[in-house]
Amino acid sequence: MSRQEIKSEITGTVWKILTTPQQDVAEGDTLMILESMKMEIPVIVEDGGVVVEITVAEGDAIQEGQVVAIVET
Amino acid sequence: MTTMKDAQLCEYDARKAHALGMGGEAKLAARREKGLLDARERVAHLLDAGTFVESGLFGTSIMAEERGRTPADGKIAGYGKIAGREVAVISNDFTVKGASSSAVNGRKIGHMKRTATARGMPIVFLGESSGARMPDTMGAAGMGTMLGNDPTQYQRMRETPWASAVLGHCFGSSSWYACLSDFNVMRKGAVFAVSSPLLVSKAVNEKIDPEELGGWRLHAETTGLADLVVDTDQQALDAVKTFLSYMPAHHRQAPPRASVPEGSGAEMGGILDLMPEKRTQVYDMRKIVRTIVDKDSFFELKARFGKALLTGLARIDGRTVAIIANNPLHKGGAMDVDACEKGTSLLVMADSFNIPVVILVDTPGFIIGKEAEQRRAPGKIMNFMNALALCTVPKLSVVVRKSYGQAYLNMGGGRNSDEMAVWPTAEISFMEPAFAASVVTGAEAGDPAYDAALAKMQRETSVWDIASIYAAQAVVRPEETRDWLAQMLEAHELRLTNGVGQHLMRAWPTSF
Structure with a gap:
């Protein structure tokens, strides 16, 4: 098991959070959707595991590279 | 009666068995327990059955006192076939002095590279090595003997495809060849870096975890130096074969044409x-x-x-x-x-x-x-x-x-x-029309000037x-x-040159 910090790939705003802590997630699942460049940009799980923490809230402005969730894989 | 010839053949058999025994049964058994292939098993998995012809089986350390302890001098080299096509291969044997780079095994690599380049066949590097062999390289005479005697050692002109598999801890030459290759697959748990964590910790007084220094996540996600990451040695070797299946044998040849699988385009x-x-x-x-x-x-x-x-x-x-x-x-x-x-x-x-x-x-x-x-x-x-x-x-x-x-x-x-x-x-x-409309009108959505500009720009895309x-x-x-x-x-087939381009970027850097 290892803790993976899930980072935003892009600067934007958190639009919709689709997962909650303790939830199982599989590779390819969408954790949340960001709004950036007039587009809906998903934050996707690369390695399946369990969501430990969501570190942002809907409406938050976030920077590229900012940690938005922790997933234990 | 045993003749002189019999004795000579006996010696041949004994020396051959010793060379094939690599670093000894204890070290090989320890690898097996971890699920790792040894250097010769890797070659066998990579090549078509029975096609491997070794070059330098009887090479050993140049130091007289080490000759008995350095089968094949830690780097196994030779020719063989993948899917019926000739390749040159170098497989690092970590059980012999950590497959460290030496004067003799450096010659083996040089010979493989020169032959592959001159004859037009891909090279496969199976990496797992600890870096330059000490004490061979220590001192000015050591450096003069070992390093810098081949000015083309790390020259890359892309005459033939190079594929590398990082299959263990790779420091020094195994890292260099991984970076110089056209394709580099990494097994999870393997590491490649300039220097080992031990040397890093001594040089800069920084204790560092090998995965952090050169693990798969670093190279797959941050440096981009790994083209593919897999779980096992076998998957890595299979990936090398798959990569080469797309490639020509050399730069003056078009890539091979494959048959079209049934169901292609069906969706x-x-x-x-x-x-x-x-x-x-x-x-x-x-x-x-x-x-x-x-x-x-x-x-x-x-x-x-x-x-x-x-x-x-x-x-x-x-x-x-x-x-x-x-x-x-x-x-x-x-x-x-x-x-x-x-x-x-x-x-x-x-x-x-x-x-x-x-x-x-x-x-x-x-x-x-x-x-x-x-x-x-x-x-x-x-x-x-x-x-x-x-x-x-x-x-x-x-x-x-x-x-x-x-x-x-x-x-x-x-x-x-x-x-x-x-x-x-x-x-x-x-530009994205929504941004352009805003730049041109200085207004935002809802403003009539913006909406009109946006509608026009969208039509014009x-x-x-x-x-x-x-x-x-x-x-x-x-x-x-x-x-x-x-x-x-x-x-657009390149008919005038039999499918061969001009290779204007053949000396472009191999990493970034």
């Missing part, structure tokens, strides 16, 4: 369903790529690096192609510095080995902002652009949705491809405008894309 009818109706929503371009190319032929490279651009090898109608495609799933398809470097690296390989390039376009442009500028985005965008311009293999570009700004040129627009097709869903302009001035050579229905690409690959 083309539904290709447009893979793209969302709303232009603000994203999708995974990999699904579009897999639908277009020959069934199961897409071999993605650097999948976790610079993800807004996806790259890989594939086949269309049995012909090897290099795929460069924006992936809106990541960053909306807006290319960052990593994406530019990833694209450049594929273009250089494709041109060097006569592989036509297929570009699929859906990008709002390049990522802009402070971070991008600090990472030298303008330079990286121009390297990418220059690489495309220097490509002498056929280049085919298909705009499936957005193509904006400078990225329009980098993705093959403006005569930067031999043929450019657009889907009716495509939109082409200098239509594919019919670009087709009518012949800046796009074709408008194709999405479901006809595979057929169009197959026909254009045929039309």
Whole structure:
């Protein structure tokens, strides 16, 4: 098991959070959707595991590279 | 009566058995327990059965007192076949002095490289080595004997394909060859770096975890130096074979043509369903790529690096192609510095080995902002652009949705491809209309001036405008894309040179 910090790939705003802590997630699942460049940009799980923490809230402005969730894989 | 000849043959048998015994049963057993193949098992898995012919089996350390303890001097070299085609292979035997680089095994590598280059065959490096052998290299005489005696040792001119598998801890030469190779697969748990964690900790007084120093996540996600990551030795060796199946044996040959698997193109009818109706929503371009190319032929490279651009090898109608495609799933398809470097690296390989390039376009442009500028985005965008311009293999570009700004040129627009097709869903302009309307009017959505400007700009992004001035050579229905690409690959065959390009980037750096 290892803790993976899930980072935003892009600067934007958190639009919709689709997962909650303790939830199982599989590779390819969408954790949340960001709004950036007039587009809906998903934050996707690369390695399946369990969501430990969501570190942002809907409406938050976030920077590229900012940690938005922790997933234990 | 035992004759002199019998005794000599006995000695041959004994020495051969000793050399094949590598670092001894205890070390080999310890590896087996961990599920790792040894250097000779790796060669056996890589090559067609019974084809390996070893070069330098009886090589040992140059130090007289070490000769009995250095079977094959820790690096196993030779020739063999993969899918019936000749290759040269170097397999590091970590059980013999950590496969450290020595005067003798350096000669073996040099001989393999010279032969492969002169005779036109790929080289495979199976990496797992601890770096230069000490005390051989210590002192000025050690350096003079060992290092720097071959000025072409780390020269790369891309005469033949090089593939590397990082299968253990790799420091020094195994790292260098991994970086110099056209394809580098890494097994999880393996590490490659300039120096070992031990040396790092002594030199800079920093205790560091090997995974952090050079593990798979670092190289797959941050440095992009690993093209593929797998779980086992066997998968890594299979990946090398798959990579070579797309490649010609050398740069003066076209890639081999494969048969077309049954079912290729069967899903083309539904290709447009893979793209969302709303232009603000994203999708995974990999699904579009897999639908277009020959069934199961897409071999993605650097999948976790610079993800807004996806790259890989594939086949269309049995012909090897290099795929460069924006992936809106990541960053909306807006290319960052990593994406530019990833694209450049594929273009250089494709041109060097006569592989036509297929570009699929859906990008709002390049990522802009402070971070991008600090990472030298303008330079990286121009390297990418220059690489495309220097490509002498056929280049085919298909705009499936957005193509904006400078990225329009980098993705093959403006005569930067031999043929450019657009889907009716495509939109082409200098800037995303919503931003442009705001820049031009100084207003935001809801303002009548903004709304009018936006409506006009959106109309003007239509594919019919670009087709009518012949800046796009074709408008194709999405479901006809595979057929169009197959026909254009045929039309643009390099007939005058038997499929061989000019290799203007053969000396381009192998990493970035």
